Amino acid sequence: MKITSADLFAKVKKQHAASLADAYKSGDADQMAAAMTAYFDAVNDAVLEAAAERCSEDDQARAALIARGANVLTPEESLYYSELAKAVCAPDPKAAIENFNVAMPETIVERVVATIKKEHPLLDAITFMNTSYLTRFLANAKPGQLAKWGPITDTIKQELTGALTEVNVTQCKLSAFMCISMDLVQLGPAWMDTYVRETLSEALAAGIETGVVAGTGKDQPIGMNRDVSKTAAVVDGAYPEQTPTKIKSLDPAGMGELIKKLARDPVDSNKARSVDANDLILIVNPFDYWGKIMPATTLLLPGGQYARDVLPVPAKIIQSAALDEGRAVLGLAPYYFMGIGTMGKTGTITADDSVKFLEDQRAYKAKLQGNGRPLDHFAFLYLDVSELTAATLPVTVLPAASVAAADKTPSTGSEQKGS
Numbered sequence: 001m002k003i004t005s006a007d008l009f010a011k012v013k014k015q016h017a018a019s020l021a022d023a024y025k026s027g028d029a030d031q032m033a034a035a036m037t038a039y040f041d042a043v044n045d046a047v048l049e050a051a052a053e054r055c056s057e058d059d060q061a062r063a064a065l066i067a068r069g070a071n072v073l074t075p076e077e078s079l080y081y082s083e084l085a086k087a088v089c090a091p092d093p094k095a096a097i098e099n100f101n102v103a104m105p106e107t108i109v110e111r112v113v114a115t116i117k118k119e120h121p122l123l124d125a126i127t128f129m130n131t132s133y134l135t136r137f138l139a140n141a142k143p144g145q146l147a148k149w150g151p152i153t154d155t156i157k158q159e160l161t162g163a164l165t166e167v168n169v170t171q172c173k174l175s176a177f178m179c180i181s182m183d184l185v186q187l188g189p190a191w192m193d194t195y196v197r198e199t200l201s202e203a204l205a206a207g208i209e210t211g212v213v214a215g216t217g218k219d220q221p222i223g224m225n226r227d228v229s230k231t232a233a234v235v236d237g238a239y240p241e242q243t244p245t246k247i248k249s250l251d252p253a254g255m256g257e258l259i260k261k262l263a264r265d266p267v268d269s270n271k272a273r274s275v276d277a278n279d280l281i282l283i284v285n286p287f288d289y290w291g292k293i294m295p296a297t298t299l300l301l302p303g304g305q306y307a308r309d310v311l312p313v314p315a316k317i318i319q320s321a322a323l324d325e326g327r328a329v330l331g332l333a334p335y336y337f338m339g340i341g342t343m344g345k346t347g348t349i350t351a352d353d354s355v356k357f358l359e360d361q362r363a364y365k366a367k368l369q370g371n372g373r374p375l376d377h378f379a380f381l382y383l384d385v386s387e388l389t390a391a392t393l394p395v396t397v398l399p400a401a402s403v404a405a406a407d408k409t410p411s412t413g414s415e416q417k418g419s
Helices: 005-024 029-052 059-067 075-089 093-096 107-120 121-125 154-162 184-189 189-214 252-262 286-296 398-408
Strands: 127-130 136-140 164-168 172-181 280-284 316-319 326-332 335-341 349-351 361-374 380-384
Touching: 005 029, 005 164, 005 189, 029 154, 029 172, 029 184, 029 189, 029 398, 075 093, 075 107, 075 189, 107 127, 107 189, 107 380, 121 189, 121 316, 121 326, 172 189, 184 189, 189 326, 189 335, 189 361, 252 326, 252 380, 280 286, 286 316
Parallel strands: 127 335, 280 316
Antiparallel strands: 136 164, 172 361, 280 326, 326 380, 335 361, 349 361
């Protein structure tokens, strides 16, 4: 079977996913730079391999480019990459990049976001969108529950206002390094686009997922595991973690009690809101999935087959290295908002001296702005799964007399007629 460029890129991402996630969790600049440099070098090699059989720019060649993983670019995208290539190849590339004033087209960010959502189940489940050129975003914390009949009273206006959460999408900056080789530049705009999309999507996804799950809120998104209530003890912009709720099983009664907490109205906790079970996600560390969650959600059926990921409700189980071992998050996926995009014509691509400059390779930094947060303080629960036990299939043993009565068969007990 022929190996496609998509296969090559998927293999590279799988090989580097863990190191990228660990680097973002560590917060160490050197570790992050090393992880991203290794990843981008691998993507660069994959792009060069996929583009090895280039054709001229006619209709047949365009179809071949698409088949190998390259997009047919819009005029704006072609201009952007052509000008970026000129800057990279300039005698003084750092000065050229600093004066680079061609905005990254919004369509590039849209494709990056689409790739992230396609390849990362968690980021596909939440409310995740391109917010290029926006500074603030109003998100509804009570979707589907704001329509009411009757006069507009102060109480109703308060509920309407209280259900809107304003997110400043320019508050946080997410940077990803790109090491652009001269060989890559010479391939042309279509292959530069492939490289930029592949590198940005995975590097940004690792950073975004870490922020979505466990971000402190200080210069980064507020994570699902954080306390975002009005009484939370926020210190210098950092939100405290929720106190983990310890669970020992995932049986119906226990899950019901947990979901009951998610059903509280964010404006008035004495009221309830409806919970769509299809919106539920259970996020766990990969080690915990195989060591705790898999045994707790796998049942041996009477026919001898195993059923895996069996929960009392149709919650989606998602593995994320952003969570520490022994911890999990249960929540309503659409109630987390994440926006990311570019801002204006400057600040998207900058030269960078901190990673490496080789004879045929130069390092740049791609900067995007965005932010994310839970839409209310009841939408997600932080769990302690360190003592989670394996699932068992309940078996009820009935007395022989009950079985006989149920089968409507005569009793075959010890009573016998004498001779």
